[in-house]
Amino acid sequence: MSIKQAASLALKSIMGNKLRSFLTMLGIIIGVASVIILVSIVNGLTSNVVSIFDELGTNLITVNVGGRGSNRSVDPADMQKIVEENSDCLMYVSPSVAFMGTVKSDSDSLDNKTVTGVSEDFEKIRVLKIENGRFFTYMDVTNKNRVCVIGTYLQKELFDGQSAVGESIKINGKKFEVIGVLEEKASSESGSADDVIYLPYTIAQKMSWNGRVSMYYFSATDTDHSEQAVSKIKTELYKVFQNENAYTVMAMSEMIDQINEITGMMSTALAGIAGISLLVGGIGIMNIMLVSVTERTREIGIRKSLGATPWDIMSQFVVEAITTGALGGVLGIVLGVAASFAVTLFGVASKISFTAIAISFSFSVLIGIIFGYFPAKKAARLNPIEALRYD
Amino acid sequence: MTALVNLRNIYKIYGEGESEIHALDGMSLEVHEHEFVAIVGASGSGKSTCMNIIGCLDTPTSGEYFLNGTDVSTMNEKELAHIRNREIGFIFQQYNLIPKLTVLENVELPLIYRGISASERKKKAREALKRVGLSNRENKFPNQLSGGQQQRVSIARALAGNPPVILADEPTGALDSKTGKEVLEFLKELNRDGTTIILITHDNSIAEQTKRIVRISDGKIISDEVKEAQA
Numbered sequence: 001m002s003i004k005q006a007a008s009l010a011l012k013s014i015m016g017n018k019l020r021s022f023l024t025m026l027g028i029i030i031g032v033a034s035v036i037i038l039v040s041i042v043n044g045l046t047s048n049v050v051s052i053f054d055e056l057g058t059n060l061i062t063v064n065v066g067g068r069g070s071n072r073s074v075d076p077a078d079m080q081k082i083v084e085e086n087s088d089c090l091m092y093v094s095p096s097v098a099f100m101g102t103v104k105s106d107s108d109s110l111d112n113k114t115v116t117g118v119s120e121d122f123e124k125i126r127v128l129k130i131e132n133g134r135f136f137t138y139m140d141v142t143n144k145n146r147v148c149v150i151g152t153y154l155q156k157e158l159f160d161g162q163s164a165v166g167e168s169i170k171i172n173g174k175k176f177e178v179i180g181v182l183e184e185k186a187s188s189e190s191g192s193a194d195d196v197i198y199l200p201y202t203i204a205q206k207m208s209w210n211g212r213v214s215m216y217y218f219s220a221t222d223t224d225h226s227e228q229a230v231s232k233i234k235t236e237l238y239k240v241f242q243n244e245n246a247y248t249v250m251a252m253s254e255m256i257d258q259i260n261e262i263t264g265m266m267s268t269a270l271a272g273i274a275g276i277s278l279l280v281g282g283i284g285i286m287n288i289m290l291v292s293v294t295e296r297t298r299e300i301g302i303r304k305s306l307g308a309t310p311w312d313i314m315s316q317f318v319v320e321a322i323t324t325g326a327l328g329g330v331l332g333i334v335l336g337v338a339a340s341f342a343v344t345l346f347g348v349a350s351k352i353s354f355t356a357i358a359i360s361f362s363f364s365v366l367i368g369i370i371f372g373y374f375p376a377k378k379a380a381r382l383n384p385i386e387a388l389r390y391d
Numbered sequence: 392m393t394a395l396v397n398l399r400n401i402y403k404i405y406g407e408g409e410s411e412i413h414a415l416d417g418m419s420l421e422v423h424e425h426e427f428v429a430i431v432g433a434s435g436s437g438k439s440t441c442m443n444i445i446g447c448l449d450t451p452t453s454g455e456y457f458l459n460g461t462d463v464s465t466m467n468e469k470e471l472a473h474i475r476n477r478e479i480g481f482i483f484q485q486y487n488l489i490p491k492l493t494v495l496e497n498v499e500l501p502l503i504y505r506g507i508s509a510s511e512r513k514k515k516a517r518e519a520l521k522r523v524g525l526s527n528r529e530n531k532f533p534n535q536l537s538g539g540q541q542q543r544v545s546i547a548r549a550l551a552g553n554p555p556v557i558l559a560d561e562p563t564g565a566l567d568s569k570t571g572k573e574v575l576e577f578l579k580e581l582n583r584d585g586t587t588i589i590l591i592t593h594d595n596s597i598a599e600q601t602k603r604i605v606r607i608s609d610g611k612i613i614s615d616e617v618k619e620a621q622a
Contacts, residue, residue, distance in 0.1 A: 005503060016491055302487045305448060306548070307476020307504040309469045384448050388487065 010320035025328030027281025032332025034274035039356035040340035044349030092121035105158035117204020133165035133180035282367035289375035301387025314380035321372020329364035394421035401454035416610035429598035432607035480549025484561035495529035539570035
């Protein structure tokens with residue numbers, strides 16, 4: 001008997017008892033679907049997080065300076081020197097001085113806004129795109145010009161969405177000219193990448209309570225040089241502080257790698273847990289197959305008397321178990337993919353993984369083989385004389 | 392002429408030692424082509440065991456069995472399956488049709504296991520159904536047919552593979568006397584067309600319809616009479 005005949009026989013047998021076949025497959029369906037859903041959600045989450053970090057620039061290196069003893073900070077000029085001396089791996093540096101402030105236009109006022117003082121190179125480090133106007137220049141920084149660049153959220157709130165370039169705002173009572181508005185990144189929502197104000201750091205130093213620069217942004221020449229750049233910065237900072245705990249240096253590319261590693265582990269663990277239900281589904285298949293073999297004892301006897309070899313009988317039942325597993329797998333994929341799309345409607349990010357689909361489907365077929373084998377073996381071994389007598 | 396079925400000193404022993412039962416106790420039998428033999432015996436006489444051995448459903452404990460010139464007494468399960476498939480057509484008391492398959496599919500079964508292509512299979516199965524006069528029922532399921540019709544389907548199934556021997560085990564046992572007679576007439580007709588038939592029964596009146604009666608008791612042949620007048 002050919003595999004094709006065995007498959008059509010199996011389909012006939014499965015279709016002949018739809019409810020039972022469906023219940024048999026249910027474990028596989030749920031197993032495959034949950035593997036796909038879970039992996040999709042973790043994937044969605046990962047790509048969301050990674051894209052946030054990507055937006056910050058994968059070449060970005062952040063340096064936090066906590067300081068030790070009397071030596072609390074490093075001079076921005078010293079940091080600039082590190083970049084100049086290591087131009088093979090470093091491109092730019094910008095200090096970052098942040099403080100909270102009240103921001104006012106003629107008509108509106110916003111409290112508790114984070115105001116960040118940076119250098120002119122910050123635009124390149126963070127790959128900022130200016131929608132309107134310009135970013136501040138080296139001259140603005142050295143001359144401590146009262147200029148600022150704002151995000152679209154502030155333009156929306158303070159100027160009703162009208163162009164803010166050339167207008168003035170008051171930050172903690174001090175008047176600034178808006179010289180640029182950034183491109184919208186996150187639908188102009190509060191607290192998003194559009195809710196930002198950048199000033200020359202020289203002014204920000206004066207406006208923050210201690211004027212200390214505790215953070216620097218560097219950009220590496222490219223992602224491959226990040227590691228080298230990090231170690232260079234660390235070496236230089238160690239020279240200043242003589243203490244490794246005085247600063248932290250972190251490369252974005254390293255962080256993305258870490259995130260990918262963590263979510264990858266999460267995804268595998270969740271898929272493994274969901275995979276257990278596939279195993280349970282397999283036991284369900286075996287259970288029903290054993291019942292089916294007993295029920296069809298007489299049929300097996302008839303087939304044997306007509307010349308079916310043990311192999312013919314065996315392949316009939318194994319193919320039936322595989323078909324059940326595969327059909328359950330296909331239904332599970334349909335359910336899993338549908339559910340993965342459905343969760344996006346509720347705002348949960350999901351990204352369907354074809355690897356998860358392929359692996360869970362192969363696994364369900366494999367389970368059909370493994371758990372179909374034992375009942376099939378039992379059927380193949382039946383004595384035709386006794387099987388024919390069976391009622 | 393060599394015998395189609397040639398049993399030589401066949402023993403079939405169940406159990407061991409004290410509780411040993413000789414279901415067949417040194418039985419020898421030859422059946423030639425075109426014969427119509429009835430093997431008659433009461434229940435427990437060993438006729439079922441005899442039929443199982445002739446039908447290659449079982450192997451003897453000792454002795455030789457040549458079927459169509461081949462020694463089948465020492466074959467393994469797979470080889471026996473091939474022999475059953477090619478050399479023997481079974482007709483059972485309970486028809487033994489598979490209820491989920493249509494009449495045509497049931498008749499096709501032995502041909503499927505022989506590995507014959509679908510179109511060839513259907514052609515042969517239809518021919519066999521035509522011979523038993525059930526061409527118009529090929530898409531029915533067994534339970535939609537009467538007992539007599541079901542038995543004719545099982546005869547068609549036995550004929551489909553064109554085996555040299557038809558082995559009928561109480562073929563009229565489940566039928567009323569009128570239908571039983573019809574089935575028997577049909578078997579006679581098949582025999583007249585040249586098919587070798589071995590019929591196993593406990594019923595003398597049925598055995599009388601055949602050309603040769605072999606009586607079994609306690610696993611031994613006690614009489615073997617040929618009634619050439621029938622032929």
